[in-house]
Amino acid sequence: MKRNIKLIFSFLLVAVILVGCNTQKNTNKKNQTGGGKLSGTITAAGSTALQPLAEEAATEFMSNNPSVSITIQGGGSGTGVNQVTSGAVQIGNSDVPAAEKLSDPALAKDLVETKVAGIGYSIIVNKDVTVSSLTLKQIQDIFSGAVTNWKDVGGKDEKINVINRPAASGTRAAFEKKVMSGVKINDSVGTVQDSNGAVEQAINSTPGTISYLANSYLVGDKKNALTIVKIDGNDSSIDNITNGKYPFYSYEYMITKGDLKDPVKSYIDFVKGDDFSAKVEEMGYIPMSKMGNLK
Amino acid sequence: MKIRKKNYFANEYLGRTLVTFCGILMVLTTILIIIFIVGKGIQSFTQSNISLFEMLFSPNWSPNDAQNPRFGALKFITGSIVVSIGAVIIAAPIAIALAIFMNYISPIFGDKILKPVLEILVGIPSVVYGFLGVTILVPIIRNHIGGVGFSLMAGIIVLSIMILPTIASIASDAIRAVPKDYLEASYGLGSTRWQAITKAIVPAATTNVLTGVVLGLARAFGEALAVQMVIGNTLQFPKSIFDPTVTLTGILTMDMANTMNGTPWNNALWSLAMILLLISFFFILIIRLIGKR
Numbered sequence: 001m002k003r004n005i006k007l008i009f010s011f012l013l014v015a016v017i018l019v020g021c022n023t024q025k026n027t028n029k030k031n032q033t034g035g036g037k038l039s040g041t042i043t044a045a046g047s048t049a050l051q052p053l054a055e056e057a058a059t060e061f062m063s064n065n066p067s068v069s070i071t072i073q074g075g076g077s078g079t080g081v082n083q084v085t086s087g088a089v090q091i092g093n094s095d096v097p098a099a100e101k102l103s104d105p106a107l108a109k110d111l112v113e114t115k116v117a118g119i120g121y122s123i124i125v126n127k128d129v130t131v132s133s134l135t136l137k138q139i140q141d142i143f144s145g146a147v148t149n150w151k152d153v154g155g156k157d158e159k160i161n162v163i164n165r166p167a168a169s170g171t172r173a174a175f176e177k178k179v180m181s182g183v184k185i186n187d188s189v190g191t192v193q194d195s196n197g198a199v200e201q202a203i204n205s206t207p208g209t210i211s212y213l214a215n216s217y218l219v220g221d222k223k224n225a226l227t228i229v230k231i232d233g234n235d236s237s238i239d240n241i242t243n244g245k246y247p248f249y250s251y252e253y254m255i256t257k258g259d260l261k262d263p264v265k266s267y268i269d270f271v272k273g274d275d276f277s278a279k280v281e282e283m284g285y286i287p288m289s290k291m292g293n294l295k
Numbered sequence: 296m297k298i299r300k301k302n303y304f305a306n307e308y309l310g311r312t313l314v315t316f317c318g319i320l321m322v323l324t325t326i327l328i329i330i331f332i333v334g335k336g337i338q339s340f341t342q343s344n345i346s347l348f349e350m351l352f353s354p355n356w357s358p359n360d361a362q363n364p365r366f367g368a369l370k371f372i373t374g375s376i377v378v379s380i381g382a383v384i385i386a387a388p389i390a391i392a393l394a395i396f397m398n399y400i401s402p403i404f405g406d407k408i409l410k411p412v413l414e415i416l417v418g419i420p421s422v423v424y425g426f427l428g429v430t431i432l433v434p435i436i437r438n439h440i441g442g443v444g445f446s447l448m449a450g451i452i453v454l455s456i457m458i459l460p461t462i463a464s465i466a467s468d469a470i471r472a473v474p475k476d477y478l479e480a481s482y483g484l485g486s487t488r489w490q491a492i493t494k495a496i497v498p499a500a501t502t503n504v505l506t507g508v509v510l511g512l513a514r515a516f517g518e519a520l521a522v523q524m525v526i527g528n529t530l531q532f533p534k535s536i537f538d539p540t541v542t543l544t545g546i547l548t549m550d551m552a553n554t555m556n557g558t559p560w561n562n563a564l565w566s567l568a569m570i571l572l573l574i575s576f577f578f579i580l581i582i583r584l585i586g587k588r
Contacts, residue, residue: 075552078555082556161443166546167358169553191529192530
């Protein structure tokens with residue numbers, strides 16, 4: 001029995017080593033026969049909201065430039081800015097400008113931030129909520145705790161259950177800036193959910209809930225499964241955002257240290273460029289070409 | 296002759312060096328982790344000028360307020376303490392009952408079925424407990440008791456299931472370690488089985504059972520994910536057991552990744568991690584004291 005186990009382990013070990021060798025050989029070959037003129041590796045970390053877009057762009061960019069290898073990690077906007085400031089990664093993905101996260105302005109001086117896409121957000125409610133549109137003032141009243149019943153904002157007599165994201169979340173930062181505009185969110189009202197998925201789950205299962213989600217999360221089936229509330233009668237479509245009718249949006253940033261060099265420069269240009277813009281829109285973000293001069 | 300010498304060297308010194316190295320490495324790792332967390336944790340007091348008194352005793356937490364940031368952690372500390380003690384109050388009696396059952400009432404069933412079941416419970420990842428809590432427990436509380444369902448009660452129940460096996464297995468070992476003489480002497484004096492168990496066996500095992508309870512408390516205190524998923528994370532002191540509240544570990548998992556190194560906010564979170572570490576030291580100290588008694 002003991003010997004058997006030893007045998008199995010040694011087989012496994014050999015197998016692992018062989019597989020390891022194989023993949024290495026393969027990648028070597030690929031690098032040698034690559035057609036693109038760019039080469040090198042790019043590492044990026046940070047915002048989980050930007051991660052899917054960055055990954056999709058990386059896949060397409062790598063198939064055009066086989067000698068470039070790109071790794072995208074999550075970790076949160078804070079992690080992204082941290083890591084790029086310390087030089088651990090080349091690109092820090094962030095939902096907010098670096099200056100808003102850093103305490104020391106001197107550190108921000110070295111950093112170059114590039115807006116790569118816009119992103120819209122939607123106010124979502126449980127399906128039993130009968131309200132279909134809210135004014136900015138009404139949303140501010142709900143999240144600051146001044147209004148606690150749906151009947152005060154035109155709905156039925158039902159308690160409002162507010163769901164927030166954590167205070168450091170990028171989505172919440174956008175919500176505070178664009179929707180609350182100075183009015184403080186009352187954190188002792190309602191509950192806090194850590195991720196988009198947890199918000200979705202809580203919204204679906206709890207009557208009378210209201211929260212906010214990024215449109216990049218609301219693609220495909222999810223868009224129809226959740227009830228979206230308009231702001232001042234306008235929905236969160238790209239047209240409404242670019243026309244200035246819908247206020248709840250922000251930018252996604254790729255932050256680099258020092259001057260942009262290839263292949264990082266080409267990759268960032270590709271993400272915000274026209275060749276990729278159809279995919280950007282399909283994934284629920286807004287291409288830079290459409291954002292125009294929006295703040 | 297030569298081969299023998301080599302074997303001797305391999306047996307004696309290679310193995311000894313390896314295990315010594317492992318031992319030292321473990322101690323070093325622990326010390327380095329403590330130094331790192333304490334070093335980071337005191338930065339809020341040395342660099343960001345947050346007062347320790349404010350952090351420990353103020354209920355106002357608003358680190359993202361640009362004009363007047365406040366760093367009072369009292370709500371988190373209270374939340375952590377209440378949820379852990381609540382879990383122990385539910386789990387400890389059940390665990391002790393299980394330990395008695397396994398050793399004295401039905402040792403065969405206990406050994407063949409109950410023990411493996413407890414081991415399986417230990418092996419379930421905390422995210423699974425959290426997910427079960429969100430999909431089953433939270434709706435039950437919402438529909439039958441009211442509120443949003445995300446509540447202190449949900450956190451307590453999820454935690455109590457998680458720490459139950461820890462307490463039960465230590466309590467079981469403690470009760471098994473009581474010499475058989477106690478039982479026989481008790482029978483000899485004319486006691487029934489239940490009298491022997493409650494009057495002789497359990498009191499004799501109290502010290503070690505308490506160790507298990509404190510260990511369970513410590514584990515409950517440090518558990519992050521499962522509690523964070525069901526407790527609601529609302530910044531408030533719970534007015535009832537069915538109100539949502541927030542814990543130390545919850546605020547750490549939610550905000551740590553999104554704050555920047557060196558900001559007062561990030562420093563304050565490290566201080567919370569330090570407080571968590573110190574409280575777990577405190578629990579270990581209690582276990583030691585109980586063990587000495």
